[in-house]
Amino acid sequence: MNKYAKQSPILVAVDCIIFGFDGYDLKLLLIKRGFEPEKNKWSLMGGFVQPNEKPEEAASRVLNQLTGLKNVYMEQLSVFGEPNxxxxxxxxxxTYFALIDIKKYEKQLNDEYRAEWFPLDRIPRLIFDHGKMVEQAKQKLRYKAALHPILFELLPEKFTIPQIMTLYEQVYDVEFDKRNFTRKLRSTGLLIKQSDKDKENSKKGAFYYKLDKATYKEKFTKFLNFISNPAY
Amino acid sequence: MNKYAKQSPILVAVDCIIFGFDGYDLKLLLIKRGFEPEKNKWSLMGGFVQPNEKPEEAASRVLNQLTGLKNVYMEQLSVFGEPNxxxxxxxxxxTYFALIDIKKYEKQLNDEYRAEWFPLDRIPRLIFDHGKMVEQAKQKLRYKAALHPILFELLPEKFTIPQIMTLYEQVYDVEFDKRNFTRKLRSTGLLIKQSDKDKENSKKGAFYYKLDKATYKEKFTKFLNFISNPAY
DNA sequence: GCAAAAGTGTTTATGCTACACCCATGT
DNA sequence: ACATGGGTGTAGCATAAACACTTTTGC
Structure with a gap:
């Protein structure tokens, strides 16, 4: 059969908003764009969707090119389609947003893409509408993390409660009460306490926890009310 | 400057998942596709994004072509991009989902698009991946309506509490206690009681309410917890 | 007068918020 | 011994859930 007549095809790209956490700070991974226009300006990592490639495959490919990581948590955000x-x-x-544990990031910085991690409150000016994309991604992260346990995707296999709390505090830009926070977190049944401690960040040491993956899968799509009245 | 070399452009379309409520049932608006392939099969209303047109403009245009309506509540859903x-x-x-009051729908059915309203539990087989799109839209509607007062977009200017309750019950496919439901709804401050009653649906008659638009705007983006533990 | 739908209150249980002190350890 | 961050409990308050009877009116 013939192709659709009289229709104009359009280039389709993906752009990845990559959040990372290193145990202390929530950060965003940006690259220096390697080609014109806006060459050498800060940009999200992106690429064109290839023939015979699904958009989500393009996003995974692009993320893998930059970080060396596979099977990363990714979610479609939205389409930016202004004609100009x-x-x-x-x-x-x-746009896609991705959540990764910075410690797993394998590539050297300043490689071919000249990528750098930026703390969320120090994002440089970005090309095109990438600034808007980042804002939308931050909002979606807050929205989703209030209801689903996605922030665990940013943590290593073993983590401590003070670490998770720092992470939540950075996402919502508020301070939580550690007693209430701990109680609520434990009540989800998502945590398995380990017998060893992280002694790097305090003298007393904080117990490590692991994620209970069965509970995680089961509860992921439920509304969990992690954060009661999130700013949004 | 030159165009991006070696990249293959792709046709970009929009498809609209159009929900409507007539005071009794929640329905979906479908058309009989007017061209090959899959001519005369049931389909979502859609169209190609034109040069110099934003995707959301394309969606509004397409919706207006079908219903005659403008300024309809629409929201971007997601991208379907399988190569084949x-x-x-x-x-x-x-995809975009739209919420409209069926009574406002001005066009005659069986016009050029041969559109029909289908109750949500009697959706026919749809072309391509449109069935998946509808499923995703239903899920998103449940998700969003649990937290934000979007279902009011489906109601006429004057509506009754039993009507809203029927609507929520259809969206979530559960039955609510009318005392608890009424109390919760009123506590939002979104309703303004009118002095007249709808006598069409009961002998006693149910008071009409209007939406308090100022409160609506103000609370729209907040998490309202309309439905406590929605199935999702 | 009766059938059909609208409207209204109370009690109980659960979850959320606010709040302060002791513990373990490295220096 | 002291400074640093980790860990724990309780009481008051607010919200949600369960539950049944009265009102209005068209027929």
Whole structure:
């Protein structure tokens, strides 16, 4: 059969908003764009969707190129489609956000993409509409993390409660009461206490926990009310 | 400057999942596709994104073509991008869901698009991946309506509490206690009681209410906990 | 007068918030 | 011994859930 007549195809790209946590700070991974226009300006990692490639495959490929990581938590965010958002040629961009444990990031910084981790409150000016994409991703992260345990995707296999609490505090930009926070977290049944402690960050040491993966899967899509009245 | 070399553009379409409520039932608006392939099969209303048109403009245009309505509540859902989802030519589709009061629907049925309203539990087989799109939209509606007062977008200016309750019961496929439901709804401050009654649906008659638009705007983005433990 | 739907209150249980002190250890 | 961060309990309050009877009116 013939192709659809009279229709104009458009370039389709993906852009990844990559959040990472190193145990202390929540950060965003940005690259220095390697080609014109806006060469050498800070940018999200992105790429074009190839023929015979699903958009989510393109996003995984692009993320893997930059970080060396596979099987990363990724979620489709939304489409940016202003006709003139890219000055060279009309391109719509599908955004994805990814959550990774920075310690797993294997590539050297300053490699071919000249990538750097930026704390969320010190994001530089970004090209095109990438600033808006980041804002939307931050909002979605807050939204989703209030209801589902996605922030565990940012943590290593073994983590401590003070670490998780720091992470939540950075996502919501508030301070929590550690007694209430601990109680609520434990009540989810998601944590398995380990017998060893992290002694790097305090003298007394904080017990390590692991995620109960069965409970995690089971409860993931439920509304968990992690954060009662999140700013949104 | 030159265009991006070596990249393959793709057709970009929008498809609209149009929910409507007539005071009794929650329904979906479908059309009989007017061209090949899959001509005369049931389909979502859609269309191609034109040059110089934003995707959301395309969605509004397409919705207006079908219903005659403007300024309808619409929200971007997600992208469907499987390389072979359309057998004729690669096309990615951006889905939007729309909420409308069926009584406002102005066009005659069986016009050029041969559109019909289907109760949600009697959706026919749809072309391509449109069935998946509808499932995703139903899920998103449940998700969002549990936290934000979007279901009011389906109601006429004047509505009764039993009507809203029926609507919520259909969205979540459960029965609510009318005392608890009424109390919770009123506690939001979203309703303004009118002095007249709807006498069509009962002998006693149910008081009409209007939406308090200022409160609606103010509370829209807050988490309202309309439904405590929604199935999702 | 009766059938059909609207409207209204109370009690109980659960979850959330606020709040302060002791513990373990490295220096 | 002291400074640092980790860990724990309780009481008051607010919200949610369960539950049944009265009201209105068209027929």
């Amino acid at each position: 958002r890219d000055p060279i040629e009309r391109t719509i961009s599908i | 989802r359309d057998p004729i030519e690669r096309t990615i589709s951006i």
